[in-house]
Amino acid sequence: WLIFGILSLAVFLSIVGFTAFAHGNESVLCLPAGGMDTIDPEKVSEQAPFDKPGVRQIDEDRYEVVVVAQAFGYDPPDIKVPVGKEIIFTLTSTDVVHSFTIDNTKVNMMAVPGRITHKSYIFDKPGKYLVLCNEYCGSGHHYMSTEIEVY
Ligand code: CUA
Known part of the structure; x- marks a missing residue:
């Protein structure tokens, strides 16, 4: 179960990391696009x-x-x-x-x-x-x- 937990965490973090990388790290903060x-x-x-x-x-x-x-x-x-x-x-x-x-x-x-x-x-x-x-x-x-x- 510990291994499962660690694997889930790794998957989750890579998704967050990939999303941030793909859209520029502002997507993590849910900021409106443009106009700022x-x-x-x-x-x-x-x-x-x-x-x-x-x-x-x-x-x-x-x-x-x-x-x-x-x-x-x-x-x-x-x-x-x-x-x-x-x-x-x-x-x-x-x-x-x-x-x-x-x-x-x-x-x-x-x-x-x-x-x-x-x-x-x-x-x-x-x-x-x-x-x-x-x-x-x-x-x-x-x-x-x-x-x-x-x-
Ligand atoms: Cu809450 Cu400033």
């Missing part, structure tokens, strides 16, 4: 737009919200955006994989170190929206929440 920019995770705070996390107005109808996810929380800690405008979330992580999931919306973004993720969303109702991390990311995981105030 890269960033050095150790220099996030030095690089635009992550040197100034927060909300900025792009034009009359569009706002960008730049968010850095890291263990224990999000930067900026609070976000205020207007209702009925296009909000473009721009996200990265400095340490491990987190998510930026806005409760009761279709926004469920992955924050991956080394990657920049974008998601556009229009809030149709004012109010407070809870943001949670739904990727288990270590001891800080259950502290990772914030609120978006839509006015």
